[in-house]
Amino acid sequence: MAHTHLLGFPRIGAQRELKFAQEAFWRGDLAEPQLRELGATLRSRHWRLQRDAGVSRVSTGDFAWYDQTLTLCATLGALPSRFGFDARTLTLSQYFELARGNAAQPAMEMTKWFDTNYHYLVPELSPESRFEGGVDWLFDELDEALDQGFEAKPVILGPLTFLWLAKCHGASADFDRLSLLPRLVQAYRRILRGFAQRGVEWVQIDEPALCLDLPANWLAAYAPAYQDLTGTGVKLLLATYFDTAADHAVLACQLPVQGFHIDLVRAPQQLPAWRTALPADAVLSVGVVDGRNIWRTDLRKQLPVLQALHAELQDRLWVAPSCSLLHVPFSLAQERKLDTDVRAWLAFATEKLGELQTLARALNEGEDAVVAELDAADAAVRSRQTSPRVRHAIVQKRLDRLTPEMAQRHSPFVQRQAVQRETLGLPLLPTTTIGSFPQTAAIRQTRAAHKRGELSAQAYLERIREEIELVVRKQEALGLDVLVHGEAERNDMVEYFAEQLWGYAFTEHGWVQSYGSRCVKPPVLYGDVVRPEPITVETTRYAQSLTVRPMKGMLTGPVTMLQWSFVRDDQPRETTAFQLALAIRDEVADLEKAGIRLIQIDEPAFREGLPLRQSDWPVYLGWAVRAFQLSAACVQDSTQVHTHMCYAEFNDILPSIAAMDADVITIETSRSAMALLDGFGDFAYPNQIGPGVYDIHSPRVPSVAAMSALLGRALSVIPAERLWVNPDCGLKTRHWPETEAALAHMVQAAQAWREKLAA
Ligand code: GLN
Ligand code: ZN
Numbered sequence: 001m002a003h004t005h006l007l008g009f010p011r012i013g014a015q016r017e018l019k020f021a022q023e024a025f026w027r028g029d030l031a032e033p034q035l036r037e038l039g040a041t042l043r044s045r046h047w048r049l050q051r052d053a054g055v056s057r058v059s060t061g062d063f064a065w066y067d068q069t070l071t072l073c074a075t076l077g078a079l080p081s082r083f084g085f086d087a088r089t090l091t092l093s094q095y096f097e098l099a100r101g102n103a104a105q106p107a108m109e110m111t112k113w114f115d116t117n118y119h120y121l122v123p124e125l126s127p128e129s130r131f132e133g134g135v136d137w138l139f140d141e142l143d144e145a146l147d148q149g150f151e152a153k154p155v156i157l158g159p160l161t162f163l164w165l166a167k168c169h170g171a172s173a174d175f176d177r178l179s180l181l182p183r184l185v186q187a188y189r190r191i192l193r194g195f196a197q198r199g200v201e202w203v204q205i206d207e208p209a210l211c212l213d214l215p216a217n218w219l220a221a222y223a224p225a226y227q228d229l230t231g232t233g234v235k236l237l238l239a240t241y242f243d244t245a246a247d248h249a250v251l252a253c254q255l256p257v258q259g260f261h262i263d264l265v266r267a268p269q270q271l272p273a274w275r276t277a278l279p280a281d282a283v284l285s286v287g288v289v290d291g292r293n294i295w296r297t298d299l300r301k302q303l304p305v306l307q308a309l310h311a312e313l314q315d316r317l318w319v320a321p322s323c324s325l326l327h328v329p330f331s332l333a334q335e336r337k338l339d340t341d342v343r344a345w346l347a348f349a350t351e352k353l354g355e356l357q358t359l360a361r362a363l364n365e366g367e368d369a370v371v372a373e374l375d376a377a378d379a380a381v382r383s384r385q386t387s388p389r390v391r392h393a394i395v396q397k398r399l400d401r402l403t404p405e406m407a408q409r410h411s412p413f414v415q416r417q418a419v420q421r422e423t424l425g426l427p428l429l430p431t432t433t434i435g436s437f438p439q440t441a442a443i444r445q446t447r448a449a450h451k452r453g454e455l456s457a458q459a460y461l462e463r464i465r466e467e468i469e470l471v472v473r474k475q476e477a478l479g480l481d482v483l484v485h486g487e488a489e490r491n492d493m494v495e496y497f498a499e500q501l502w503g504y505a506f507t508e509h510g511w512v513q514s515y516g517s518r519c520v521k522p523p524v525l526y527g528d529v530v531r532p533e534p535i536t537v538e539t540t541r542y543a544q545s546l547t548v549r550p551m552k553g554m555l556t557g558p559v560t561m562l563q564w565s566f567v568r569d570d571q572p573r574e575t576t577a578f579q580l581a582l583a584i585r586d587e588v589a590d591l592e593k594a595g596i597r598l599i600q601i602d603e604p605a606f607r608e609g610l611p612l613r614q615s616d617w618p619v620y621l622g623w624a625v626r627a628f629q630l631s632a633a634c635v636q637d638s639t640q641v642h643t644h645m646c647y648a649e650f651n652d653i654l655p656s657i658a659a660m661d662a663d664v665i666t667i668e669t670s671r672s673a674m675a676l677l678d679g680f681g682d683f684a685y686p687n688q689i690g691p692g693v694y695d696i697h698s699p700r701v702p703s704v705a706a707m708s709a710l711l712g713r714a715l716s717v718i719p720a721e722r723l724w725v726n727p728d729c730g731l732k733t734r735h736w737p738e739t740e741a742a743l744a745h746m747v748q749a750a751q752a753w754r755e756k757l758a759a
Contacts, residue, residue, distance in 0.1 A: 008324030087134025
């Protein structure tokens with residue numbers, strides 16, 4: 001008998017109940033027992049869904065009050081000592097303080113979980129880290145499942161991946177955290193024993209680090225570490241996902257574990273290596289249902305592979321999603337407005353459970369037992385393949401006609417710079433912002449009313465125009481050199497453009513956890529992208545008409561549009577990126593035609609698209625850079641192209657950033673006190689650059705002196721002729737008083753440096 005299981009289930013609930021409860025608790029509007037009760041209800045509901053779908057053992061340990069890595073830190077007793085908390089007696093409030101910071105301590109650092117948009121809390125370790133144990137929440141969760149009569153398989157992040165994702169700070173920044181492994185493994189032993197005492201047979205131990213480029217000493221550490229995890233009384237299923245681990249299949253299969261999970265959606269090519277290496281009695285769990293995307297599985301296409309595996313492995317074959325379902329929305333059931341065609345092509349977490357069940361029954365009972373389900377899947381796949389809404393001949397034709405020249409500006413940067421200097425007449429160290437201005441409650445209400453149909457298009461436009469005028473006047477009064485219209489009409493920088501393009505669909509409840517209580521609702525990019533008409537031209541033109549100062553047009557770049565959407569899997573990502581690029585290119589051309597002389601194409605997600613393996617970077621960077629160039633390169637020399645990136649490490653992709661050839665790039669740098677900028681200096685980044693001089697995440701108003709000092713640092717790396725002055729990122733989450741005060745200081749700091757440089 002083939003079994004099915006999940007690597008994890010979304011915890012936020014069908015209606016984002018967990019989010020609202022967390023936030024109510026933080027506000028003091030919900031008491032702790034009620035919050036706990038809600039968590040228990042959600043867990044129980046999700047376990048029932050799994051059991052009803054025939055899953056042999058429901059997953060526990062995939063729930064977390066904020067983040068599963070933080071919960072693991074609290075379980076191991078690996079909390080940052082700066083908080084002074086005792087992991088064994090940690091309260092829920094203290095747990096949230098670790099995640100969100102408190103009056104005395106900034107929050108633990110948060111970063112993206114591999115190449116997903118989920119953020120985990122980075123374990124903070126030091127030579128003193130002891131792992132002497134902490135909260136029992138993982139056991140409580142398990143007991144809860146067992147008490148309710150479920151068979152359970154606890155899920156836990158493995159020790160090597162835990163250490164790999166951890167960081168040592170301050171004085172111990174250079175400390176080799178791998179040396180903590182023997183101590184850490186003892187803590188894992190205690191946890192596994194605890195599971196065994198409760199009668200658990202299988203534990204899923206996640207080691208996705210095996211899909212990264214791990215140094216040799218880290219790889220060598222697997223064998224002794226897992227040797228130390230034997231004899232606890234549980235069987236271990238070692239799980240890898242998000243990429244291939246084929247190059248480590250032999251290493252993994254020599255570990256004293258009893259099973260392996262591999263991601264066959266991202267890396268189907270790794271199967272032969274694992275089949276060869278698989279020990280005679282080991283379980284192989286194959287991830288054949290996409291845990292990262294929302295398309296229905298082509299079940300009949302998967303079956304032959306599974307049937308061959310089943311014939312050989314019998315009940316040692318487990319069928320699973322490729323990774324935890326944390327990365328997809330809860331259920332399609334509540335989507336009422338979704339277009340029926342598109343809806344039929346999709347499967348969210350709950351529907352994916354159904355797909356697993358169908359696959360298992362086809363294996364165990366024969367295809368005849370699930371003919372209807374398989375036919376339905378076929379019909380969905382065929383409908384998507386043949387739908388006239390997916391393919392548009394004009395788009396295909398345009399892609400076929402792409403030429404290298406289309407991705408190149410007419411003249412090299414130096415020449416363009418000279419022309420732009422003439423035509424734009426900007427002062428030295430020009431000041432600007434990144435695009436958005438404070439999104440007041442009034443603006444949000446206006447947008448919502450318009451969306452609900454309560455505010456006519458005309459009235460809405462007028463309201464937005466008033467807002468634009470306000471923003472323009474404020475910028476003029478502040479003395480900024482390059483103005484923006486403020487983005488009041490945009491709820492989200494991707495959704496706003498997606499709504500104006502063909503090929504996109506939108507869900508009502510397709511929420512996915514991003515971090516803590518924050519969720520995102522990525523639009524669904526199902527078809528060829530067409531821009532039927534200009535998107536931003538009217539607003540931008542109106543903004544420019546209000547002022548003699550140059551107005552910067554504001555667009556979202558193709559790579560970010562791709563990265564922050566659920567994208568089609570029926571063509572290479574790069575093809576979709578080029579389609580998006582052409583749509584944006586049309587917008588760029590229309591903005592230029594309308595007299596806009598500076599156009600910013602934001603690419604904050606450029607870096608997060610990087611593949612896990614460095615050997616795959618050149619291919620990604622090649623098409624990502626090309627997509628950006630395609631979107632931008634249609635303009636005259638005199639039109640200045642800006643781009644913006646933030647909250648990422650750029651130093652290792654500087655050649656690609658330079659190859660994008662934007663006239664100006666603005667980046668976030670203030671958090672690292674300009675350390676980031678050194679990379680640009682060392683690399684001798686050739687074009688203009690605006691390193692952020694203040695952190696937009698804090699309401700604190702930085703002083704003129706503080707920003708002057710940062711500018712001084714920047715000037716030591718970038719010549720004044722190529723330096724811009726701006727905040728780190730958009731200002732939409734800020735309030736007006738602090739925004740105006742901070743920008744006034746920023747303009748003063750720039751002015752002071754201009755005088756100093758002129759003297
Ligand atoms: N132009 C966008 C803004 O200012 C950029 C946002 C971002 O970088 N994420 O809001
Ligand atoms: Zn930004």
